[in-house]
Amino acid sequence: MTGEDAVRLRPPRNAVDQRAVTWWRTRLLMTTAVPVAVLAVLGALIGPARSWLLLAAGAVAVLGLGCTAFLPAWWFRVHRWEVTDEAVYVRTGALWQEWRIAPMSRIQTVDTVRGPLEQTFRLATVTVTTASSKGAIRIEGLDHELAAELAERLTLITRATPGDAT
Structure with missing residues (x-):
């Protein structure tokens, strides 16, 4: 087949509903909240590991919030x-x-x-x-x-x- 004869796959025409962005954000926030809460509670209860556990909770929270802010809008652009x-x-x-x-x-x-x-x-x-x-x-x-x-x-x-x- 030559380049002119090749069939190109076009993107599907329809986007998902705009509300999916908020739905995805809510799911990501819930997914982030559970490990952050567990690490924070463990940090409060386990004195010798408090700083490490609270640092881990903060890192997971920052990563989760970053994903929540960025990924759903990106997914909305690519899901068709x-x-x-x-x-x-x-x-x-x-x-x-x-x-x-x-x-x-x-x-x-x-x-x-x-x-x-x-x-x-x-x-x-x-x-x-x-x-x-x-x-x-x-x-x-x-x-x-x-x-x-x-x-x-x-x-x-x-x-x-x-x-x-x-």
Whole structure:
């Protein structure tokens, strides 16, 4: 194939919901708070190791707050998804970007998940399961109503698509 004949993979068209940034920030803050609290409590209780434990708690807090401030906005810029009549396309990752494509004929199940934190932000995750050894494709950070519509649309398309999903 020559350069002119090569097919280029374009980025999926859709961004996740803007509320996903706050959802990701909240998850990172919660993930940071637990080890910081444990280290701080241990530092308060264990006199000989107090300075080291409190220093570790401070380092984890600074690192966690830095990640919380920077990563969700970056993730929002790189996470993309799209559904066509032929396939589901997802691009995720910040440093190591992953592009996943699931042809409609390979889709086995479509699920929506709304954890407690996602429910708070009115978000949902759509999981598309295929026979791939790589595992399911997840589209996180969708408006919960859009996720329900997307799951219904995928169900209709896959039902009408010939193939045995293996």
